Amino acid sequence: MKRRELMRHGLAAIGIAAFAKPLSAIAAQVSAKLSKSKAEWQKLLQPAQYDVLFEEGTEYPNSSPLLKEKRAGKFICAACYLPLFDTSTKYESGTGWPSFYAALPDGVATKVDFKLVLPRTEYHCSRCGGHQGHVFDDGPQPTGKRYCNNGVALLFVPKDQDLPALRS
Template sequence: MNRRSVLRNLGALVVLPLLPSCSNAADSGTAPASGKVVPLNKPHEEWRGVVSDAAYDVLFEEDTERAFSSPLNDEKREGTFVCAACRLPLFDSTNKFDSGTGWPSFTQPIAGHVETRRDFKLVWPRTEYHCARCGGHQGHVFNDGPRPRGERWCNNGLALEFVPNGQALPALRS
């Protein structure tokens, strides 16, 4: 057991009983024709071999990649950022900005394509977000972004793939 897991478990034991439960909008099971994302309900273990080991650790073990290690941090082309596991589009490049933090950052996600929940892994609360389709961990959202929304959606580059404008989006994985 490492220090991170000890802190994570301690934080959960102390704080979680004090919180109301969080519900995820995508758990409602809406039909694909409605335009809403339908969760895959695929066990995380089944993504092994589909994504790299490093991406699996970020997406399904909620690891964090080293700052300034992702080429997507410097990606400036127009296009779409999709989930590296199921390939659901998560961010449009028009909402990307240079936060100076070392991780790809966005002012907002594509509506309905991410879910949030409280995270106490570092003891103090943060807002963690995941792909609404496969549940893959993407990053955290902070209230220190640019106007008008003031949000910084700080993403792990390993959890994303970039598709430039003019290139077809990849088929969704199941």
């Protein structure tokens, strides 16, 4: 290897190393679970938000202003502010709840619930565990999924605004 190539590769490695630490710190913050007591969440959230997010309630259909939200931006968890959905995946499902055909990577975690006797796939914010809604296999392509979300469990951040810092 020529000296010039060695120097170029060395500088590239230094550049990668300089960015690796900040990127890993951000990734660690996002992937770190946020644990608060129910009493702490009750102090931070509106009663309807707390009921849906931490008591797994459901808001009334057609009650969320987010149902009609069409601007470009992100939908974030109302509890911890983790981005969960992009507007580009939102669609009108006719169910009365904001619906998306795909979640952002690492945004949600799923589990099966039997509250209505038949199994349904429930999803939660992967960071704080806040209940968001249920996912069904009757959505549009390209995924065929319908993430049916309680609007009160989300906040909308328009594309031209900065996302809030994640709650700690």
